[in-house]
Every structure is written in C-alpha cells, then in structure tokens.
Amino acid sequence: MTARQNQPGPEDREELARLLPAPGDPELSRDRHLLLKDHLMREIKPGAVPAPRRPVRRLLITAGSLSAAAALVAVVAVEGRPGTAAPQAAAPPAPTSAVSVDPGSHQQAVVLLGRIAEAASTQKLLPFRNDQYAYIRSEVGGGSGTAPETREIWRSIDGSKRTVIKQKSLGGTITESSPDGPGTMELPTPAFLATLPTDPQKLHDMLAAATKGTGTGPAAVQFKTVFDLLGEQIVTPQVGAALYRSIALIPGVVTVPDAVDALGRHGVAVALTDPASGVREEYVFNRSTLAYLGSSDVQTDAPVTRPTPTDLPSGRTVDAQPRPAAGTVLYSTAVVARAVVDRPGQTH
Secondary structure, rough: OOOOHOOOOOOHHHHHHHOOOOOOOOOOOOOOOOOOOOOOHHOOOOOOOOOOOOOOOOOEEHHHHHOOOOOEEEEEEEEOOOOOOOOOOOOOOOOOOOOOOOOOOOHHHHHHHHHHHHHHHHHOOOOOOOOEEEEEEEEEOOOOOOOOOEEEEEEEEOOOOEEEEEEEHHHHHEEOOOOOOOOOOOOHHHHHHHOOOOOHHHHHHHHHHOOOOOOHHHHHHHHHHHHHEEEEOOHHHHHHHHHHHHOOOOOOOOEEEEOOOOOOOEEEEEEEEEEOOEEEEEEEEOOOOOOEEEEEEOOOOOOOOOOOHHHHOOOOOOOOOOOOOOEEEEEEEEEEEEEOOOOOOOOO
C-alpha cells in the first residue's frame, strides 16, 4: 500500500467528526489503568508472579493522562482535578456481556490516533524520582457479565526494587521474587521508557524487531506490546505521543465508535482483532478529552487463522476451543487512580 493510500480521505474525517466533538483546549482529564505485568516476559522470567487468565495488558499511564503534581508524592484521580485524592467509587457494576462488533475504519483510526497523540504531547509529566514507585489502581476482569475486581500495583520507577501487586484473584498482596531490572522493550520501566526515541517510525521498527517470531501474528503482538509499554507505566509526553502515532502504522487497527470499559464508561476506541482467536482488543478513550479510560476484549465472528509454529513462542500452542458468541465481552478494565509514591502500600 502506498503512502498516499494510507492517508485518510475527506469522508473519513467527516465520519470521525460525527464521533468526536470539535477539538478544544487539549488539557486532558486525569485517568488511567490496566491489567497484569509484562505478558511477554511473564512467561519466561523465573519466579515471576503468575498472570491471571488474561495476561496481555496493563494499566495505561499515558502522557495524555499525566499532570504536574507535588514532587515527592503526587496523586491524580481519574477524570478529576490535579492534586486531588481519588473519589471513593461505589461497587462497580457488572459490565455488559455482549456488544456490537461492527467493522471499523483504519483511516478513521489514523485520524483519531493523531488527535490522541497531539493531546498527549501537550501534557506535563507527572514528576518522579528513580527511587519512587508508580502506583495504579484499577478495576479489572468483568467478562461474561461478572463484576470486575480491584487491582493495585506498585512498580519501581527504575526497576531496582520488586513490584508489589494487590489483587484478590492472585491471592491478595504479592511481591515479585526479583526486581524488573533496568528495563527492556519486553519488560519496561518508567525510567527505560524515557529513553525511547520520539520518532514513530523508529519506534515501530524497534517494536517489530523486539516482537519478531512471537505471538499470534506480527500486527496483533505489536499492537499489544505498544499498549504494554504504555500500561502500568509513566511515559514522557513526547514518547507517549510517538507510541500512539506508531500504532497508526500497524495494519488492521480500526476505530470502534462506541466502546465501554469495565466501569461502564462509554468512549471511542482503537482496536485490532487477533487473527488466531478472533478476539478484538479495544482501548477506550474519552470522546471529549481523548484521555484513556480502559479496555475491553470482545469476541468477533472474524475467520480464525491457525498460526504456524513460527508465529508462537517456543513450546506454546493455541487451544482449539469453541469460540463464544460474537459480541461477548471476555475481559475489561478501567483506570481508577494513579500516583507517584515513596513506597508500596502508599496510595497518595
């Protein structure tokens, strides 16, 4: 496909304009979150905390959701004001068990991701020191009409200290057996992410090289990895914007006009369907602020391609199980609060 063909046409921009309000001051509201530790490395790192059933995503702490705060301890409530504590939310409702799976548009996704990146690039970085922790609280799970559960994680900024996770389905509070280390593309830390290039094409090429030969197909695994790099992390505004723009370079990424996170918040999503399972991963953004809200995994009726052995990590296979009905929500997440703190257990 040529570069000209990749450019969105007037009809795509008009259609996207109906989904999103006119752009205003790109000051995003506070938000963010998502599920378990690095799914690529979790499978091979000795002694790592076992991932729950859905091991591919984590909380998003994007540049678009970052704000200036106090240097030592900074807290921002989701959809709240800078420097305020997170509101005490009522028990989360059980999510919708089935949603629409209409096909989306790649050209609209290019336009949407450009707007998200532009908004992210204008945000101020939540300040942190290498000896601190990124704290994220979220609601995760919630598939098949069941209520989600609370997940909290304390991740070392520079990877020198062990990550702590508090989640009932994992057995309560768990401390990983070893620190993450200085960070890699497969197992990032906030300090490592700050060193990434801000050119979208360079990031795309780095991700392609880091994920080659893994997962269920190059586009699907690269899409997941980009959001893993943004998940349960802190990125600079420039790197966050570049990561969003790199997503637009992945073939098959589309928009979903009405997507829902684990707390039932509606927004517009960017999504990609995994060719091995037919599951569409949707990352949901607030229509007005373009702030990240959460995610949803939705079963589609797309034809399933059985990956070849070279498409999968060594020793892994894809289970041949009956697929749920199209539109079934398999898993969802929602960001509740985030902060930079001095030690595990602190939330503000």
